Amino acid sequence: MSSQAPGAARGDGDAAATLHELVAGSGSLAVAVIGLVKNAGKTTVVNALLAEEARCLGLTSLGLDGERTDHLTGLAKPRISPPTGTLVATTQGSLARSRYELDVLEELPFHTPLGRVVVGRASGRGEVEVSGPTTLAELRATVERLRVLGAAQVLVDGAINRIGSASPRVSDGLVLATGGMVGDTLDDAVRATADAVELLTLPTAAASTRSALEPHVTAGHRAVCFDAEGRRAALDLHTVVGEGVAVARSVERLDAGVLYVGGALTQEFVDDFVRVLSPRRSLRLVVRDATVLVLPPSGVARLLRRGVAVEVLTPLRLLAVTANPFRVPQPYRPRAFFHAVAEALGGRVPLFDVVNGLIAGAEPKRDPTSSQESR
Numbered sequence: 001m002s003s004q005a006p007g008a009a010r011g012d013g014d015a016a017a018t019l020h021e022l023v024a025g026s027g028s029l030a031v032a033v034i035g036l037v038k039n040a041g042k043t044t045v046v047n048a049l050l051a052e053e054a055r056c057l058g059l060t061s062l063g064l065d066g067e068r069t070d071h072l073t074g075l076a077k078p079r080i081s082p083p084t085g086t087l088v089a090t091t092q093g094s095l096a097r098s099r100y101e102l103d104v105l106e107e108l109p110f111h112t113p114l115g116r117v118v119v120g121r122a123s124g125r126g127e128v129e130v131s132g133p134t135t136l137a138e139l140r141a142t143v144e145r146l147r148v149l150g151a152a153q154v155l156v157d158g159a160i161n162r163i164g165s166a167s168p169r170v171s172d173g174l175v176l177a178t179g180g181m182v183g184d185t186l187d188d189a190v191r192a193t194a195d196a197v198e199l200l201t202l203p204t205a206a207a208s209t210r211s212a213l214e215p216h217v218t219a220g221h222r223a224v225c226f227d228a229e230g231r232r233a234a235l236d237l238h239t240v241v242g243e244g245v246a247v248a249r250s251v252e253r254l255d256a257g258v259l260y261v262g263g264a265l266t267q268e269f270v271d272d273f274v275r276v277l278s279p280r281r282s283l284r285l286v287v288r289d290a291t292v293l294v295l296p297p298s299g300v301a302r303l304l305r306r307g308v309a310v311e312v313l314t315p316l317r318l319l320a321v322t323a324n325p326f327r328v329p330q331p332y333r334p335r336a337f338f339h340a341v342a343e344a345l346g347g348r349v350p351l352f353d354v355v356n357g358l359i360a361g362a363e364p365k366r367d368p369t370s371s372q373e374s375r
Contacts, residue, residue: 015354031172049175090128177324258284334353
């Protein structure tokens with residue numbers, strides 16, 4: 001076993017290979033790769049995972065992630081270079097403007113602003129713009145088609161503002177890419193990354209709570225309160241959006257200790273809810289999963305600091321975090337940035353810098369032919 005502290009950064013030229021081994025060995029059928037911010041190195045991570053893979057992988061996206069040219073640097077945004085044989089699901093428009101050679105196998109019945117979604121086998125020559133369907137149901141169906149056609153594992157290119165790609169209904173694994181651009185200062189970037197990991201790894205509600213909520217989830221109730229004796233009351237709401245004050249007042253009136261919120265939870269709801277909720281109120285807030293939290297990670301952190309414990313019915317599986325020191329106008333020193341993020345994560349999840357070969361919290365890939373013992 002390694003004696004290295006969980007948050008300590010370790011130089012390792014095989015960081016990309018070690019990340020690949022972790023993802024490939026996770027057993028996940030679909031892995032969402034999400035960028036916390038633009039220029040977080042998400043595309044670099046996807047390319048690294050594809051390049052290391054000997055099996056047939058699938059690749060798609062939820063919609064189109066961003067512009068073709070970075071508005072801050074003026075440089076062309078990186079594209080994905082899928083190796084020969086990779087199964088790619090993208091739109092007709094993205095494929096046409098990429099001028100990429102894709103052996104199209106089938107056309108899916110999903111319309112997007114860039115045309116229908118097509119599935120094909122990569123030629124391995126050049127780079128392709130990957131876009132995909134715009135709804136979770138269509139994305140799930142696209143992932144299933146890639147699997148049927150032979151993909152051993154599907155990578156889903158996504159972004160934190162479209163966190164739906166990480167929904168348990170689509171993906172059963174998640175890699176989060178963070179970078180220096182996520183905050184104005186190093187402390188801001190580290191705090192934002194830690195908050196995002198906190199959001200994506202929220203604890204699972206107790207089995208008794210999940211069982212009690214099951215009929216309400218099935219019925220589509222948007223808000224349900226539990227008092228200290230376990231009595232339940234479903235609030236008469238079609239949506240909780242814009243209803244933070246009303247829900248907080250119901251929690252106070254019913255003396256609730258547990259609140260279930262179905263559907264999306266927005267920053268506006270949290271602001272109104274916390275403003276009205278009694279500061280002495282002890283409350284557990286339960287949501288379906290972390291992807292319904294349509295608010296910055298700092299919003300969830302605010303709830304936690306306020307004493308509201310946030311739990312999920314279905315947890316996400318965060319496999320790894322990757323770090324990119326790039327920022328404008330001056331990048332951070334790679335080791336300094338990596339060490340700061342690693343220290344904040346404290347070994348809760350493996351951390352990688354696939355460009356600079358840094359690893360924390362994961363065992364490095366070892367050459368099986370080597371007889372040298374690690375020291």
